[in-house]
Amino acid sequence: MTKHIIEARGIERTYRKGPKALKNVDLVVKEGSRFALLGPNGAGKSTLIRILCTLSRADAGTVRIDDIPLKGNTVPIRSRIGVALQEAQIDPTSTVRAQLLFQGRLYGMDTKKAKERAADLESRFGLNESSNRKAKDLSGGNLRRLHVALALVHFPKLLFLDEPTVGMDPEVRALFWEELLRLNREEGTSILFSTQYLEEAEKHAEDLAIIDEGIMTYRGTVKGFIDEHGSGILGEGLEEGYLAFLGKADREAIHA
């Protein structure tokens, strides 16, 4: 039987001075899979990720992460997940090494293990030469690398990545995906990521969901989506299918 690393049912969220951001959203992610969350800007992707990773509260619905109910168990859940949100979550006054080390220790590693892990991640993300530099002195690309490396320090079972490759140059992006695919393949890390780069989703995800105006409009495999929608006048592939799908959804909404 397939185990689900994420099982969310009936998620609703309304911001105090805004529209309903999520409307009765269900999301199921298989353990060990790579899952892409797609949708236009403001569709509710980031809100959903923030709820799943314990940063925000849903107004309604239930969430289970690694079979643990999120309600009342946020601390044990946080030890199982790694998160890299859209905006940087980095201490600008601290060095690369110090932040990786602190992060490791915060998750219960002893100093020796935290040092080894920090050195390992610096090496994997090409941050060796920046090890002793303060984050405020890093280039944009290196900041993104550190941002993601920090999410990986404690060997999380599940990674939440909200548009992780924004601002990365092609070389860093390739390095980033290489490392993520290795983690998924060798360590079984489940990955849920949102992205506006549809070629990334097509290339790296197995399953996908599309959110539009807070409603989950599609759930399935990437292959299934392309087979169903990915062929049209614009060409073939996920991007063409996605644009056609959103256009169709818009038209249906207008007619409704």
Added chain:
Amino acid sequence: MRKAGMLIIGRAFKLFVLNPFPLLSGLGMSLFFLIVYDAGLGGIGGLPEFEGAGYLAFLLPMGVVSLVFGSSAGSAQALSRDIASGYFKRLALAPTPRSAFVLAAILADAVGVFISSLALIGIGFILGVPMRNGPAAAAIAALSAASLATLFGGGVSAASAAMVMRTGKVELAGTVGTIVFMLLFLAPTFAPRELMGAAWLRSVSVVNPLTYIMEAMRYLLSGTGDPRTVPIALSISCAFGLGGTLIAARSVRNVLN
């Protein structure tokens, strides 16, 4: 979880040590007030209402309370920096109760208030505040007065942090300190209550919490005034310290939502 808590407290103290300027400027400002007001108004210290302790001894609690509003915005500033950089969210994702980050910053502030209060009281003794019943008793009195200031300062620090987290506005970090500063002028700061000219000011001073805190410190340090103010001041400081801390701890969600 305990280890994570210690790490968080360690980080708060490291930030505090790396940025000692609020503490040092608070100490400098208090010392300045103490010396200038004593130089300008010291002559009235001979009046019988001052009970023979001298004007500097009367002013010393004012200096300690001034320290509180000078030194206790550090936690709000530290939290503001973490919120602005987004690092607060990284910390909030760690497997430890989120209130720990706020409590650690408040604790660092409170320790700062304790140390600077002790330093100021020590300087006060050097400048001529009489040591009642010898140095050992004076040391105990100084520790007691500094503890009172620390409890109150912790409350100011927590209220400042809560203000920043609830409004999301860093510029409001000093608001609570400003209110304390205003209350200082509505309390028997420069002269005892019986010498206050305006009846309205006497009435306001009765309901002003700083009145009891300063009068209690005067009793502890110089033996002047009413000993009943000590338990009242302790109750006010505890209520303010615990209440402020509770509100600050509950404000974390505002930053994340």
